[in-house]
Amino acid sequence: MLFGDATLEQTKVEIAVNGEFFKASGSIIAEPGWMVVGDASKTEILPDLKVGDELSGDYKLCDKMSEPPKRYTDKTILAAMLSAGKDLDDAELKKLMSDPKTGGIGTEATRAAIIQTLIDREYIVREKKILRATQKGIDLIEKLPLDQLKSAELTAVWERRLGDIARGTENADLFKRDFENALREWVKIINARVARTNQSYANMLEGVRCPLCKSTVHSTDDGFVCAKHKDGCKFAISTICGKKISEQQIRKLLTEGSTALIKGFKKKDGTKFNAKLKIENGKMAFEYE
Numbered sequence: 001m002l003f004g005d006a007t008l009e010q011t012k013v014e015i016a017v018n019g020e021f022f023k024a025s026g027s028i029i030a031e032p033g034w035m036v037v038g039d040a041s042k043t044e045i046l047p048d049l050k051v052g053d054e055l056s057g058d059y060k061l062c063d064k065m066s067e068p069p070k071r072y073t074d075k076t077i078l079a080a081m082l083s084a085g086k087d088l089d090d091a092e093l094k095k096l097m098s099d100p101k102t103g104g105i106g107t108e109a110t111r112a113a114i115i116q117t118l119i120d121r122e123y124i125v126r127e128k129k130i131l132r133a134t135q136k137g138i139d140l141i142e143k144l145p146l147d148q149l150k151s152a153e154l155t156a157v158w159e160r161r162l163g164d165i166a167r168g169t170e171n172a173d174l175f176k177r178d179f180e181n182a183l184r185e186w187v188k189i190i191n192a193r194v195a196r197t198n199q200s201y202a203n204m205l206e207g208v209r210c211p212l213c214k215s216t217v218h219s220t221d222d223g224f225v226c227a228k229h230k231d232g233c234k235f236a237i238s239t240i241c242g243k244k245i246s247e248q249q250i251r252k253l254l255t256e257g258s259t260a261l262i263k264g265f266k267k268k269d270g271t272k273f274n275a276k277l278k279i280e281n282g283k284m285a286f287e288y289e
C-alpha cells in the first residue's frame with residue numbers, strides 16, 4: 001500500500017543452441033515498486049536481454065513421448081459435467097450453463113446417477129479409479145446422427161425453459177409438445193440411418209476387401225465402391241472401357257489379384273480388345289492377351 005506500482009516488461013526470447021531454437025518467456029522488472037518488499041516469486045524473471053546477446057547454460061537431451069489426455073475419474077468427470085457448456089457461443093446459454101444452480105449436465109443430486117446409468121448400459125466401465133469408454137459408447141457417439149442430442153446446448157435450452165415454467169413465463173404444455181415433436185423427428189432420423197446402414201450391409205461383397213484400405217466393398221447401382229469412399233478412399237469401379245464388370249469378376253479380381261480374360265473392352269476409337277484385369281499396387285491395370 002505504501003510502495004508504488006511495479007512495472008514489468010513482458011519478454012519473449014528465442015535462443016539458438018547449436019542451430020536449434022528454444023523459446024522462453026517471462027518478465028523483466030522495469031520498476032520494482034512494491035516488489036522490493038512484496039512477494040515477486042510468482043513472476044518468471046528474465047535477465048535484461050538484447051538481441052544478439054550471448055548466453056551460457058546447461059543443456060541436456062531428454063527422450064520423451066507425447067501422452068494421451070488423462071482418463072476421467074469420478075472426481076474429474078463430475079467437474080467436467082459441472083463445467084459443460086461454459087464454452088457455448090450463445091452468450092445467454094453460456095451464462096445459464098455457468099450458473100452453479102442450473103449449469104452443467106444434470107444437478108448435484110443426479111450427476112452420480114447419470115454416471116451409474118452409463119456404466120449400467122455399458123457405455124463406460126470403471127477400472128479401479130478410472131472411467132473408460134467402451135467400444136459401444138464410442139460407437140454411439142460416432143454413429144448417432146443427432147449432433148444436437150450430443151451437445152450441452154440442448155440441456156441449456158431445456159434448463160432455461162424449465163426455469164421459465166417455474167417462473168410462470170412459459171407454458172408447460174407448449175414445452176411438452178415441442179419436446180414430443182423433437183423426439184418424433186429424432187426417431188425418424190435414427191430410423192432412416194438404420195435403414196441406410198442395413199441397405200449398405202445387404203450390398204456388401206462377403207469376403208472381399210478394398211485393395212487400398214482393406215475396408216469392405218459394396219455393390220451400388222453403377223458398380224462397386226469401398227465402404228470408406230466417403231471418407232476419402234479412392235477405390236471405386238464402374239464401367240471400364242465400355243464394359244460393365246460383374247460381381248463375379250470383381251470378386252475374383254479382389255480375392256485372387258486378377259480376373260479371367262474379359263472380352264469386349266472398347267478403346268476410344270471403337271476398336272475392341274480383350275484383357276484380364278489385375279490389381280497392381282492397389283490400382284487396377286490391364287493384362288493383355
Ligand SMILES: [Zn+2]
Nearest residue numbers: 210213226233
Ligand atoms: Zn478403400
